Amino acid sequence: DPVVADPPDVITVLIGTNDARASLADYPVEQAMKRKRLPERPSAGWFQQCLGAVVERLRTETDATIGLLSLPVLGQELDGAPARASQAYSRMIAEVASANG
Numbered sequence: 367d368p369v370v371a372d373p374p375d376v377i378t379v380l381i382g383t384n385d386a387r388a389s390l391a392d393y394p395v396e397q398a399m400k401r402k403r404l405p406e407r408p409s410a411g412w413f414q415q416c417l418g419a420v421v422e423r424l425r426t427e428t429d430a431t432i433g434l435l436s437l438p439v440l441g442q443e444l445d446g447a448p449a450r451a452s453q454a455y456s457r458m459i460a461e462v463a464s465a466n467g
Contacts, residue, residue, distance in 0.1 A: 373428035379420060380435040385413040386455040387440065390447055414458050421466045434463045 369377060387393050388408035395407060406412060417434075424432050436456040441448030 370427040377430045378433045382455045386451040
């Protein structure tokens with residue numbers, strides 16, 4: 367809400383790293399859901415929906431230029447499951463950016 371109350375000229379959004387991590391087989395999803403009080407299990411669809419809602423609110427309630435940032439590479443191996451997850455979520459971010467101009 368502070369961003370909307372006193373909007374800047376430019377807003378960058380970097381979210382999704384925890385969502386990408388939650389998609390990994392060895393991630394303790396149930397613990398994260400409790401700790402973060404999530405209303406549902408993290409999923410790609412829910413991530414896209416939430417990111418889209420954030421962008422829509424920023425577009426509606428500010429005149430700022432909005433930049434959606436790709437996720438950092440997760441893990442040590444560029445071909446490992448964590449890196450592939452961050453790449454997949456970065457593609458979703460690009461789709462949301464494209465859909466919102």
